[in-house]
Amino acid sequence: MDLWLQDFRYAIRTLRKNAVMTMVIVASLAIGIGANSAIFSVVDALLLRPLPYPNANRLAAVWLHSPGIGILRDWPSPGEFIDVQNQNHSFEQMALAQSRTFTLTGRDQPERVDVLRTQSSLLTMLGAKALLGRTFLPEEDKPGKPPVAILSNGVWTRLFNSDPAIVGKSIMLDGNAFTVAGVLPRSFMLNAEVMPSEGPMDKVDMFLPLPLGADAAQRRGDENYNIMVRLKPGVSLQQAQADINVIASQIRQKDKRDVTFGMDVVGLQEQVVGDVRRALLVLLGSVALVLLIACANVANLLLARAAGREKEVAIRTAMGAGWHRLMRQLMTESILLALIGGAAGLAVARLSLFIVRTMNPGNIPRLDDIGINGSVLAFTFILSLATGILFGLAPAWRAIKVDVNSSLKAGGRSGQSEGGLHMTRHYLRSLLVVSELAFSLMLLIGAGLLIRSFIRLQSVPPGFTTEHVLTMEVAANDPKYRQHNAVAGFWREIDTRVAHMPGVVAEGEVSALPLTGTVGWGGIQVEGYNPPPGQELQVDQRTASTDYFRTMQIPLTAGRFFSEQDTADMPPVAIIDKNFAQRFWPHNDAVGKHVWFDPKKPITIVGVVGTVKQYGLETDGKIAAYFPLLQDTGRGMFLAVRSSSDDTGLSSAVVSEIHSVDPSAVVYGTRTMQDRLYDSLARQRFSSVMLGAFAGFAMLLAAVGLYGVISYLVSQSTHDIGILVALGARPGNIISLVVRQGMRLTIAGIVIGIIGAAALTRVIASLLFGVSTTDVATFLAVPALLAAVAFAATVIPAWRATNVDPIVALREE
Structure with missing residues (x-):
């Protein structure tokens, strides 16, 4: 333990001595790790964490479909609910529900409220417990019972000032009196993602009973209801689907439905996540590439620093330090850097989530529930450790392989053995830069496709004009x-x-x-x-x-x-x-x-x-x-x-x-048509902006990495450059020589990146509109852009090479 503490204290002193490099590394890692933590927090909330209902993995919804007549998903009717209820062998509980908008009167101003008419079994399935009063009774599923209402916590707070005596009072909905039977707790939530409706609905404000009469089985054309079910223990979605297929075929024959008519059992988690899964996985893969680029960049920086520490390592080796002792010390520095970067990354993650909420992408359900929790903290810690090991291994291995005699005889001028203007002598650093360029090109092409798709989408005529049009909803x-x-x-x-x-x-x-x-x-x-x-x-x-x-x-x-x-x-x-x-x-x-x-x-x-x-x-x-x-x-x-x-x-x-x-009359939802058009493109805009930002940062890191390698190459080659200048080489010859080395790396990265992009862009095919995954314009323009940036990153150190004084360079040797 004492040795570990000693290594830790020494690592802190070493990082403080190289404060500028430390800050650069921490900043790169903070963005890479923070972006991964932010996207993981979204993935954790939507794909990994179960919905906040008891045994949520057994909850599902039943939908109709008839693709032959253009219906991919439709709401069932009470008659179809009765059929499924009587004939299924897979469901432990079922509930029918219907969303509607009511007008609440008896106040200073009438209020529009979103109401869900449902059976008592729905709240039971979702584990709803009343904060005040009670929930629905089973007998209220039948006609003839006194009308009651259950309030959500939000509407109880907003419209009734959290009145503790609200239970038993009467409220007026569409001119009819309902007695408040209960109030639900703040923790219970039911919204349009869980219970999709035919019209715009955010969160359910009130619940009313949905009694079914004796004629329910004959109500087969009234297809605007939701069906929620709980699967029996041990029954899978696949088994439930096979069961419902038999029932659907009987309905198809009995009601003479379209030959493509069928029914789907959709897990509630899948229904909530919907088509956002692919977009999330694309973003998660993108930030993983950004982190790999950041790791490669940090590894390059540490390799340069390792070359400058050859004398230090040689002295410690000569004094008896074993390779494992040196490796542990150097890896301690790398892991400490990564942990500091991870801690800063949490701040970046919080900022990223704030930006996501501000952008309101419209395609992330349960957005308010997404945050930095224990799972995200654990993920960030593990990711930071893995990152520290990943970018620290190569520099540490390079440092401990130093030739002790050569380093001590060189008087500390390390790296001359690696000199020369040929990148083959720096193959590891070259490989890292090529990887950075390839990864950044893949991200840039993906972002380019999404941006071109978004531009194409914006140019689609909507069939009406949006300028100077104010809209609102009016209910009478x-x-x-x-x-x-x-x-x-x-x-x-x-x-x-x-x-x-x-x-x-x-x-x-x-x-x-x-x-x-x-x-x-x-x-x-x-x-x-x-x-x-x-x-x-x-x-x-x-x-x-x-x-x-x-x-x-x-x-x-x-x-x-x-x-x-x-x-x-x-x-x-x-x-x-x-x-x-x-x-x-x-x-x-x-x-x-x-x-x-x-x-x-x-x-x-x-x-x-x-x-x-x-x-x-x-x-x-x-x-x-x-x-x-x-x-x-x-x-x-x-x-x-x-x-x-x-x-x-x-x-x-x-x-x-x-x-x-x-x-x-109730007036609500006042918006301009331009705002509605803008919001309708929120999903595409969010994907384009996020992937574009990741790609831009990746390109910046790749350019910095290339600049660092060429700068290192020039600094290690002053002797060779001095000889060339002494022999009559002109500045243009020196620049050309150095730029060629940088552009070789760039071309290699572009070729590998194009191959990788051609394979990976298929993943985003469903996110594109009017643009193919092999769009020629994108595959030509993006590599040209990266080549231009790489050229600029190479020219600067190449120009510095022309300032080498041959007399000084040769005297030093």
Whole structure:
């Protein structure tokens, strides 16, 4: 132990004597280790750590799919829930749930709340324990029981001021009274990642019972529910999937569904993580490469330092120190450096996580739960130890292999035996630099592909214009709006008032605004199209007001827009998008043709509009049909307002006008369309920025490493350079000679890097849009950029070589 303490104290003194080099090494390691710790904290939270529910590995969700008619994932119906409940052999518990938006009244201002109607078994499966009161009782799963509500801790705090006497009080939701039965603790969380909904929902504010009547088994078309299950002990997801496949085939035959109809059992962890897994693994691999580059750079620095310590090592060897004693001392210094770098890396990791939260990438679930915990600290410590050993072995081995006699006779001028302008004499340092260049090129090409993909994506026309458009959600859930005429009058009055506001160019409502995540599709029949049984056409269905298309500047390509005459007492009409028209009437005018839900009530197509990127610029949605708001009235709609300029005060004025129509209306989610478009690209932007930052840092490290090797080469070759100058070599000859050595290393690194990149870029194929993994422009531009940076890193020490005084250099020898 005393020897270890002695080595530790000596290492501290040695590092303090070389303070500049120590700071450079610590900074490099801090960034490399810190980035790895930050990404690992995300991976740990999402992929390694179980969800905060009892036996979370046995929780799963059941989904429908019919890829033959364009449905890759769909919500089940109560009828399908009953089928699975009665026929499965794999599930210990099941629960049906449905998310909805309600209006909470009885306060100064009505509030919009996200509500989950569910059975009592859901909260039991998720281990929910009431902080106040109770959770649902099994008998509340049946009709006829008094309506009760359970509050989340967040809404209890925010809207009810943490009232300890809230249990037993009555609250009004959509005009109906509910008795508060309980309040959940802060630790319990249920959000849209665990329970995906058809509309935008963040966290569940309240829970209401979902009683199923005797007719539940016959409700088969109402497919907008979630099914959560708990697998029986010992049953795997694969076994449950095989079980559900049998049930799905029976449903397919009984209900005459599409031949591709099926059901999926998706583990809850997989559902929460979703498609972020691949992006996380790509980032984790990227920061690992950055750390390897940092290690190579540090190893190069320590190799240079080892050359300067040859006399010290020779003296200690001559005094009887064995190779293992020297190795332990030198490795102690390396590990100490790595531990200091790891400690600084934790600060970098915290800063990185802060930046990630600030960027709000939109693709990291449970973002608020990610932090520096015990697992991350252990990972950082182990990584630091491994890093210290990795970059310390080569310099330590180089130091203990010193020739004692030569070093002592040289009077301390070490390294001359390694002199010369040929990198083959410094093969280990050359190999490290080539590795740095190759790794950095791989990262640069990956980042280049993502950046080119992001640029391509940004240039995709969304089908509407986003400038000067303010949007918000408006809900009219008062009981008086249960009649069609009342809610139609509400929207008509809003149209009249908002359209005449100063600065407003146009305004309109739609049931599903683009880029909000709101979905709504269903089957429809088309004139002249007779699909096989069970393969009805699935289209996006949206309700829109008269001026919605003008407001969003969605172009009209045929026919007309909706008009004020398209009311409920007039023949039903529809507008379809361009893709719809081209699919069924590629050579004819679609205007005047018919679609229908009920063959006895045909709907006349009166117009064709441009196709809109509803779910994202990278996604081609289903063909779409729009129906007039005055015929297909909705109580909750998106309001879009186009103004003549970016008037920041317009939103409050619009809200005032809406409340002047009806104070009970709820207005929320106010955003500009430009903000919505910006947020829709958050995932791609985050991946591009992060990988670009890692690649830039890798290139910087590689350039520094190359600069260090060439500088070392020049310093060790002053004798040779002096002879060349004495023999008449010009500065250009010296620069050319030195640059050639550096560019040989660069070319070797680029060749290896291109080969590695061609193999590894396939991993990011799913993250690209409009760019192939072997994009020629990227594979030409990025190596050229790296070569230019490497050239600059080589020219500087080459220029210094021209300043060698041959007389001084030869006299020293």
